[in-house]
Amino acid sequence: MTDEASRDGDARARPDCDDSPHILSEQARGAEDGTSGDDAFHAFWADVVADEIEARDPDDPIVIKGGVSPSGVAHVGNVNEVMRGYFVAEVLRDRGHEVRQLFTSDDRDPLRKLPRKLANADGEIVGLGDVDAGALGRNLGKPYTAIPDPFGERESYAAHFAALLEADAERLGVPVEMVSNTELYADGTFEDAVRTVLSDLEGVRETLGKYQDKVDDEYVPFNPVCAECGKVTETVTAVDLEAGTVEYACTDLEVGDDVIEGCGHEGTATFREGKLPWRLEWPAQWDVLDVDFEPFGKDHAEGSWPSGVDLARTVFGIEPPVPMVYEWFTLGGEALSSSAGNVVTVPELLEILEPEVVRYFFALHPKKARDLDLERIDQLVDRFDRFEEAYFGEVDDEELTRFAERAYPFVVGGSPGIDRPADADPADRVRFPYTFAAVLGMVEDRELREQLARDEGHVDDDTPEWAVREALARVERARTWAERTDNEYNYRLQTALPDVAFDGDVAAALDDLAEFVAAGHDGEAIQAEMYETARDHGIEVADFFEAGYRLFFDQPQGPRLGEFLGELEREFVVARLRREA
């Protein structure tokens, strides 16, 4: 039996094992101890993580979890929690495992301060003035699930926020099971975990005290919800394990420089009527939900992760899940901040990017600090297109191809942006370069957009209908991008005559060009004629082109004008050149 015990000994029998959550960083990890050093090289990080998970020999279904505490705005930063886990889940499914992807909403957490911004049900960011702010202000200190939805739609603020996250996940094609912490407490799922903690107060204090100075001989890691005022309290005066209750006093709650006043009520709460502090709640989730893998942001890496590992083993008697720290990304070079207004929501992002491009962004290596720059989102799309080309063997880049061959199927598989007939050959897909799509966005007519794309060779007679449809969908997004960023592609064919005036030579040249167009010539000829006409009238070619751009776009610059005009309705072009309409 001693052999058995030593072989299957728990983690404490292996104090040398590596608990670093940076499993994608250490190049030499596991080299000597035989735990995981001999794994094959993987071009896709999710395979590395999957190896780590499989090495634990977990029972199916494998459970992958993410989670957040509700805040003001659900934004792309939260997508890390969803997408990172998703790719690992998909890799494991690809390897034949059954996988559940959970997402916990830490919704028994108290609202500690008013958010400055909120996201409505459509993901639009609004200020406090646009909602029932009082519904929030009156409820500081209460669990999110006990606070009314400031938009008056859901049963609580927590439900509103959870619905946003779930909707975002759906928009990206990620099926997640939402889990409410409040429900886990209320339905008794957490009851044994709470009992375990309160049964071994000395042990918990000893372990947690190694990480938190505030833990003293009086510290009770359970926060009952006050029966009188509904706020989360911090003062437990007695524990009754037999009855399964605690005695508490509703004292003031310090939040930074502010104080949320307690009502002074003294009462009794069951183990279902409160919450564990985060440091214990996290490992308790691992326990009751059988979590095998959890990605988390770098803010957890050196704080709650080490203590969570310790508490999982010493208090709950479980092994913590496989961890994975992901780097945060910046937005336009600045940290994401809803209060500072530097955020973008998933619905907003999907107005300028295909879902698979967003998914691609999160398929890139998690340890790299990246910048998501909306001003130059075309760079990201270009990278995606190249990544896709690599998958189809169209790029001479060994490294990229190796990554694409593995990761691409997970990036596009299940993406809501991909909607093709069953017999479609994916290699037939068409991607207009993003900036070209922005150029096409200058015209509103779908037929004209398609014609211009044909002229440019992006579409031909062999291009299947579904590929054209997909390709043209990008035009709308690029158009939105041009408008949102108000960049150099933000101009549009003017349906009404712009307010412009030209001197005599230019006006005469425009009239001549109108005659030429009226006589019936194709775009190429019109382009050539523009040079001729300018020369004939002794005006600079550049000035003539600018006149044309002002007439048609109300801008000093534009696309290759002659060929562009060749695609437009002849009568319209002639009338416009004559400044008649």
Added chain:
RNA sequence: GGGCCGGUAGCUCAGUUAGGGAGAGCGUCCGGCUUUUAACCGGACGGUCGGGGGUUCGAAUCCCUCCCGGCCCGCCA
């Protein structure tokens, strides 16, 4: 102050598993597309791989050290 993670071309990034040619795309510049005008094509320019030291025949890659940035080491999550 201590710990962790990052730092490769103007920009966005591969490459570090397993030491051997410093790369891609975009931008810029030049040229081509019958004659400067943003879509297409070709070419060029562009980097002390954050700095320094070490190991090695050979280092972006391994070791040490320093610099810069982010995060954590109070509370909360």
